[in-house]
Amino acid sequence: MVSALLFDVFGTVVDWRGGVIRDVTALAGTQVDAAAFADAWRAGYGPSMDLVRRGELPWTKLDDLHRRTLDRLLEELGPAGLTPDDKAWLNTCWHRLDPWPDSVPGLRRLREKFVIAAFSNGNLSLLVDMARRAGLPWDAVFSAELFRHYKPDPEFYRGAVELLSLTPPEVMLVAAHNNDLQAAAAQGLATAFVARPAERGPDAHRDQAPAGEYTYVAADLEDLATLLGC
């Protein structure tokens, strides 16, 4: 019955923590704890989107929310003395995240049988840059920016289903995050949990296991392709 798969991107398809650590280290060397910097940057993600959700900020692209958090962190954690070009380059590290090793081969297999689309809070240009660099073979890119509603707002899930000219049960969200999958299920979409135990580093415990009744539970995207008969 499912004919299209939507993929959460940050954490599910690409390794945000490793990519941020790599680029912070490239600029700052050992002047800052790059892992702590990455975790603090990502910790600012939800609260910054909440400002938009509550109307305390007008619609703001994720690149610009990332930059607000980055500027604060550079003051708090350093390094000092970055040039404007350095800061602009660092802010786009989210465009340069690497896929998990199974992501590209898994997506290629899944695409033989299903329409596959990015479904992310990242702005459209971020997702396009990432897909070109990483070789993610999307049929379509659904950004929260299209609807001016960040996940888990229901408008984003419903809007993607409408653009696909499908009904909710014909669309499945694939994600490593329970809150995203629960929001999709609440709109009637099918759901697939993919475990990404390394997403938040060695000491994190969140989203290590499915916390709901999902349509599928997979070890990674290659495993999902096998479960779906691809």
Add this chain to the structure above:
Amino acid sequence: MVSALLFDVFGTVVDWRGGVIRDVTALAGTQVDAAAFADAWRAGYGPSMDLVRRGELPWTKLDDLHRRTLDRLLEELGPAGLTPDDKAWLNTCWHRLDPWPDSVPGLRRLREKFVIAAFSNGNLSLLVDMARRAGLPWDAVFSAELFRHYKPDPEFYRGAVELLSLTPPEVMLVAAHNNDLQAAAAQGLATAFVARPAERGPDAHRDQAPAGEYTYVAADLEDLATLLGC
């Protein structure tokens, strides 16, 4: 300065007339003049979008505008006796259009250097189905449906530039149609005219030559790739 290329699709990248003739013939054989049917269906395209533009119809996907015209033409031109499944299949012939011979190799070359995106009045699912079938290697698919404004409304051109996080002169519209290119130029985009003399059949004269000062004029998409140093 240009870093992204937007492509008109019907006529510029794919051969709508040949695809409609093929599928009308498959259903109706010699009962109807398939070329006349294709031309009449396409002639309904502008007026049906005008109903939306003037507010006489609420926002309506192109698939549904095509179906309104199709139902009228089946009464006027035949064939009689099509089943509901036949009619639904025929209406999606616009999802099954073939690219011009230079389109896929030209797009592949252009994509090495530029972000390339569909920019079409077709609904998103139509464009995704077409790209999968024809192997069009889009980085992004911009449908009028995203903005609920059909070309040549300026909202569509401005909206695509905003989603690309670029300025108008950094984006170039590639099209075989003077009205589309003139609307893009009015919004500050760069423009490339591509000649498609066979688009409307052997007796048509519209858009055979550029009717404005465009940034580039190319014989086809391979030629455009050469002109742009790809």
